[in-house]
Amino acid sequence: MLKRVLFRNRWLPYALLFPQLLITLFFFIWPASQALVQSFYATDPFGLSSRFVGFAEYTRLLADPLYHNAVLRTLVFTFFTTSLALAAGLFLAVYADRVIRGQNTYRTLLIWPYAVAPAVAGVLWLFLFHPTYGALALVIRQTGVNWNPLLNGTHAMTLVIVASAWKQVSYNFVFFLAGLQAIPRSLIEAAAIDGASTFRRFWTIVFPLLSPTLFFLIVINVVYSFFETFGVIHAVTRGGPGGATTILVYKVYADGFVGLDIGSSAAQSVILMALVIGLTMFQFRYLERRVQYN
């Protein structure tokens, strides 16, 4: 889509683009290309010397059980965080959509966790799940589980998943509710006249019409789980215990800034970037297609 009406000016558009391009080049394009360059060099921990090693960092990474572990943890973490946050958001939105009076009140009461920083969300949930003082930990212990997220990897993973998903429910809720409200009432009423039950109506009419929203949210939630949850992990578990919650983005940080293995960290960055760019392209193509059929 293009504008027909244009202004003519030789230098003005460049001047207008200058600030954004400058910052983009300095803080996006340059660092990204540096990551690519660094991933082909092995640097000693003090950054004094480096030598070209080609794809050595990548082959080393791909053979590294610790990296495999991080990939696996990331997949588990992302899958559960995304599913939990999406399911809870959809559930609440479906019911909020049915409410005629008080919808705004419910929305207000459900929306605010969006504003809570992931790190702070992690702190809140760590307290709830704290093996000694946490209220939820107490409930869990009564079922006979020896709950201790500070020592048990599975428990730690559960904790960061719940904390991460909790924060994201609001976001999903807002989108699902907007998506539901965009579905014409007449469609649902027509289905009701056709004799479809509430349950059937949801799965055959509402859900398919909601699928573009769902798709968009899946991408957003995956990106969220991959990157923004760094705060939760760093504040709550520091990737532990024993690497049980070391997801990829945490490993980039830990290897780069704690382990000072710049080459490996750079190679990991490049892999993550490729992943994000892939996701973006995928989503963009999908969105384009949807625009065409609209």
Added chain:
Amino acid sequence: MVDRSRTLRITTHVLLVLGVLVIGFPIYYAFVAATLPLELATRVPMPLVPGDHLMDNVEQAWRRGDLGLQLFNSIVMALGITAGKIAISIISAFAIVYFRFPGRMLAFWIIFVTLMLPVEVRIVPTYEMAVNVFTPVNRLLEVLSVPVAIDPLGYTISMRLQWNILDSYFGLTLPLIASATATFLFRQFFLTIPDQLAEAAKIDGAGPLRFFWDVLLPMSRTNIAALAVILFVYGWNQYLWPLLITTDREMMTAVIGITRLMPSPDDAPEWNVAMAGALIVLIPPVIVVVLLQRWFVKGLVEEEK
């Protein structure tokens, strides 16, 4: 209306109230802890009725975490990112939508590739940029081997520019200011504005800047407000970047600072103080979101388009 039966209506409300309670419980629990003295907060199980030590704990958290300074830093960072992003995005979107010029598509793609490249994936090289912002310029000078000055004895002195933004407000905001999201939002919005409006302005005698200032900017008010809410929250909640580039306590932001209030296994388990601190830190963005909810929701939903 479909499904108006009474039982269904009641079920709906019951489920929603339940949802609200589950979602709200962590905050309530934190709030109760923040109102209790240490001995009650660490009792198992902890009482679920608020006590009267809220102000004590808040004061403790405020003093120990140096929250006054950190909240100020957070506000500067959040507002800096908000204002900076909106300002540079709206003018670049204006350039991309309302002008045709050589290199337009290139500029468009340079901005576009950053759409989903969060700072988290390129932390090491970005950090190196923060150590010296002029690194690429220096590299360029090296490659071109520009002799900046040649002294009389014939030695070439090469110039190196240096600007370190670690532990500074520039460092906290600049790298987070450029993002394609806001540019795209404005671009989408500008594309929905009828062409005739710009034509009418042209016939009325307005040049591009005048049109931008008199027509486009006032028309974008709600979009700007919506974006401002989102960006404020985004800026306030930044974690990894400030963690990397602030070592000076003076420059630390509140979200980072608060995690340092968490009792470690060796300390006294002062969760009441930690929770009071957590509440202080989460309140500003929550207030912004709840008060500006209408705009915030609008802004969020526009993102999808």
Added chain:
Amino acid sequence: MAEVRLDRVRKSFGSFEAVKGVDVTIGDSEFLVVVGPSGCGKSTLLRLIAGLEELSGGDITISGRLVNDVEPKDRDIAMVFQNYALYPHMTVFDNMAYGLKIRRLPKAEIRERVGRAAAILQIESLLERQPRQLSGGQRQRVAMGRAIVRNPSVFLFDEPLSNLDAKLRVEMRVEIRKLHNTLKTTSVYVTHDQVEAMTLADRIVIMNGGIAEQIGTPLDLYERPSSAFVAGFIGSPPMNLVEGEIGQGAKSVVLAGGTELSLNSPLPQGWGGRSVTVGIRPERLRLDDSKADLAISLGVELIERHGADTVIHGVLPNRERGEVIVRLNETPTIAQTDRLNVKARTADIHLFDAETGKRLELEKAA
């Protein structure tokens, strides 16, 4: 003197030629309407005059000044847009005053000019409102007000009434013409509605495929359409256009389906057997009960009784594509299934070349 001259005006978008060389001179205080189907290039022509598009060829002069490379704001024109294009965040007053403010007119004069325009358009009570608080008709008035305050040499209208409902459209049409009678500003008005064109215009340019098919007064176009296209476009219901052939003796035309119409004045001998399009306006057909050979026999398909007149949709015998519409001022008692005989005077029969669609002049031929 505000005369607008278009001289071999051309405009292409890439390989698409929207305007293929139009010549027309709009006289001082003339109201010229450009009419045509969508995509005929009429809006482009207007935008070229406004300076919103760059010319691909030809010249445009306004008041004797060549304006090919002059910015819109310096052409001394004002434009009324189809969607009004009011600035949504400004009051009516500010919308009208904006162009004057940019031109740095003194405040008092701006106030006075806006006040005068508002009085002419009867929108004085709306000056403090915002566009979204106005009805479609009111917005239309404000859009015109914005054009009037500038006191330009030329008004340009781009389908200004097409967003209004039918009733309002008729009202505003009358007002625009009255306004022109008062202000006498040279005007170019683009529309796809031939009724608007006929009622508003001093002269009409009818465009088709980027070309000016015919330029003339409304009655010129009605009485002597220069092509089958113009004939079919002007008039409501449109002129009946039926395929036919000139009879062997060049004294008659044979309509598709076999009906033969004899002509009072014979055509040139060479025309015998030539394929033509025969045009007769629905309102020029008369009922003919004499069962004479010269009558056209129609099968009645549909009768619309409008009260003031009756429109009959009929078909020629043995032909599927030979629909003929008849418009009568009386309300005859005919039933749906009847056959109907109608006839036309020779003077009311238009002949067009079947291939080129150009008019064949009967008088000249005779």
